[in-house]
Amino acid sequence: MNDIKQLLRSNALRPTKQRIVIASYLFDGNDKHVTAESLSTELAKRKHLISLATIYNTLHDFYENGLLKKLTLSADRVYFDTNTDDHHHFYSEKDQFLIDINKNIKVNGLPKTPKNKKINKIEVIVHLDK
Amino acid sequence: MNDIKQLLRSNALRPTKQRIVIASYLFDGNDKHVTAESLSTELAKRKHLISLATIYNTLHDFYENGLLKKLTLSADRVYFDTNTDDHHHFYSEKDQFLIDINKNIKVNGLPKTPKNKKINKIEVIVHLDK
């Protein structure tokens, strides 16, 4: 709880009731993949009714501060991943699940980066099914 | 023109005026990345006014038949790629561009595939900037 407040403070985010609830859920030690919708549902189950706008705001605040990874896998829902380490994913569009691949994946054979550009990150998505 | 009709017929797609126009543009030999919007704009420049609904329908028909690859990179626009070979991409969200990586990229170190699942495709996206 105090560590959650610390976490927020150290990212220049006021530890408001809503942020504390959301951060406590997200950063409980178990890696999670959430969408705004799924997070809202999950918190509602726990009797924490936080407006969707705030959930969106908060997910983005956390993302902007590197507390979450953002994954755009299907056009109609954005996933946020509490595991911010360098890692990749198995993704099943059919079953709507995401599994972290924490193993050391190596991508070999990349051509040179386009002029005046820098690589921000390399994302490997292993699509299942279809 | 007749090859375009053949292409459509061989995919059980009636060679309608609209599909011929769209296919002629997309499959002119130069690999392209389009969104429904960009395609509509591009065709409009050429005086081909095709309804957006048809453009969406057609892109999906082509995609369903493997004539296009689909790329969901940002949540608010889906890209279609006329290069259907196995390949990967450089992507700049900032500048909204996509460059094919046709070189042979190898992904090493994948863990085993989740039970009862099969790998459909592996997608490597090299995000630039940010």
Next chain:
DNA sequence: ATATCAGTTTAGAATGATTCTAAAGTGTTG
């Protein structure tokens, strides 16, 4: 403590890509 104010939350409206509807149009086949 308390006033003050910038930072937050929120309901509800707005946005915008995409999909749906159902009516009119058009290839195809016999």
Next chain:
DNA sequence: CAACACTTTAGAATCATTCTAAACTGATAT
């Protein structure tokens, strides 16, 4: 060329996400 299944289309509908502007609250100075 008749007949029908497949297509196209305008416009409405959908739905995740963002915006707005008003009410609220954590932090800071007094």
